[in-house]
Amino acid sequence: MSKLTESDIQARASGQSYDRGRRYYDNGCVLDVTRRGNAVTAAVEGSQYEPYQVEVILKEDGGIARAYCDCPYDWGGDCKHIVAVLLTLVHEPEEVQEKPELEELLVGLNETQLRQLLLNTASREPKIVDIIEKEAGKLAKDGADTAVSPKPPAVDVSATRRAIRAAWRSAGRSGGGYSGGYYDEYDGMEIFGHEIFGDDLAKVEELLDAEDPDTAVELITAVIEEWAEGIEDLDEWVYEYNEEALAQDTHDLAVALAEALLSLDLPPEEREDWLDQIEGWDEYLGGGMDAAVTAVTQWWNYPPLVKAMAGHITNKGAWEEEALWYADDLARARLRILERQGRQEEYINLAEAEGQTLPAIKMKIRVGRIKEATENAQNYLNTPAEILEVAQTLTEMNEQEKALALAQHGLKMPRKEGKTDLAQWLRQQAEEMNRPELALEAAQAAFTSGYTLDDYLEVKRLAGDRWPQIKPKMLESLESAWSTPQVNVYLHENMLREAMQVVDHSPYSGDMERVAAAVKDQYPDWAIQKYKARGEAIMDAGKAKYYDTAVSWLAKARDVYREHGRDAEWQAYLDSVLEKHQRKYKLVPLLRQIR
DSSP, X not given: OOSOOHHHHHHHSOHHHHHHHHHHHHTTOEEEEEEETTEEEEEEOOSSSSOEEEEEEEOTTSOEEEEEESSOOXXXXXXXXXXXXXXXXXXXXXXXXXXXXXXXXXXTOOHHHHHHHHHHHHHHOTHHHHHHHHHHHHHOTTOOOOOOOOOOOOOOHHHHXXXXXXXXXXXXXXXXXXXXXXXXXXXXXXXXXXXXXXXXXXXXXXXXXXXXXXXXHHHHHHHHHHHHHHHHTXXXXXXXXXXXXXXXXXXXXXXXHHHHHHTSOOOHHHHHHHHHHHHHHHHHHTSOOHHHHHHHHHTTXXXXXXXHHXXXXXXXXXXXXXXXXXXXXXXXXXXXXXXXXXXXXXXXXXXXXXXXXXXXXXXXXXXXXXXXXXXXXXXXOOSHHHHHHHHHHHHHTTOXXXXXXXXXXXXXXXXXXXXXXXXXXXXXHHHHTTOHHHHHHHHHHHHHHHOOHHHHHHHHHHHGXXXXXXXXXXXXXXXXXXXXXXXXXXXXXXXHHHHHHHHHHSTTOTTHHHHHHHHTTTOXXXXXXXXXXXXXXXHHHTOGGGXXXXXXXXXXXXXXXXXXXXXXXXXHHHXXXXXXXXXXXXXXXXXXXXX
């Protein structure tokens, strides 16, 4: 079906995400895998009441162009749900339903039928209207503003409560786990609040965007009540292990509540009622609701806030006294409200008063203050990631040349946050605008900041006949990086010794297995040693639950011994292992099976 391999999947995810995704796959959590052309969709059962939705776009050569999951995971690499779907593509292609692409489905339909099809589909899936609205805006040559308020998402508060209770029942269960070469007795005890209520926070934001703050308040209230009940039911040691994370999750809920309430037109007496309710939650939860308390107390008539929105900016911003630690979160919530209400100048003033430089610059672009915004970006922004956001906003306003110039400025920044993404974006934009030299420059910057094989191949493609002169510089730049992407390049170029050195530098690297598989013909001793080390670590620790994993590592070492005609060495090694662990009655039978 594709050239995708398990090693490719490991390279895209952290060790923990890969291990958990493997368990999801092994437990049959992947449902309804469908492929239309290069697009693969699937549902994955997780901690929420509804399965998570995964979408994978494949490249023509079978690689992965992009992968998306609607879970709240945001810690780098693919989440466990994506990993589970990719493993299904590799190991169970027969489970993938092949269906015709959209273009094929629409063949033969006339204009009337297409219009009716679109209307019928949109009536069942309201989010499609938002997508159509955006695409229609891009196609409209006269630039007319055709925006309409999005339709509020459907909300079933009772179903939300049931889903959160179900998620709590499976949260914080201890048991330990073996991951990344070592045993973690706390594995499984972690509670990830955004896996419990992350979808609901997103829905609150959708409701606010759709100008339905009343339902948003109803929903976030239900979430906070169920969250409090779940915490109350936790075992003491589980709570203590997760105390800091739970406090942060409670704060996130408080900010969402603050934004929802600030979107309402509440009279003073209702605000007092809400303040009593929030302070009650705060006491019940042991703190964490400060942002919501402050929002309701200050409301919109807090004098320093009023002055800041009017453009009277001081070094204290919108605060009479020293700003609290959650001031930025509360400021961002207010900015989102001002943006929805079309209060652009107040938005810019408050953003500048609160040090929210990036949002202020982006809004200046949208109101036509282009020159001021680009100068602000060059003078005040510190990371390529921020520059990328501004460049993309400029592009949306048809200021492509200014966007390219700003992106080039961003690539010269010493800080690396977001430089790879900025360089990749600039490469694509430069190609579209027929700027081949700039595209090549950006491609090289993308590679030297991220060292991925995809970026390496992009440099090769854009370099053309100049590749022999450029290639040595690209490979030389790898010497300062010790990472999974670097290994991919070395393996692609058959630079096996260099790949081995990367793994040696990181003993528990997730790259070990695929590097060992690549080098076992030329460097069997290295592969054997790595396989044996993984197995011995588990056996020596006496973790009986993972003896089968230990033996599987030794079996890989056995296979390399035999491929090189060294059966006697293998038998001698296995005998020594049996002698060393002869008292481990669960381990010995497993070892004897791999003689």
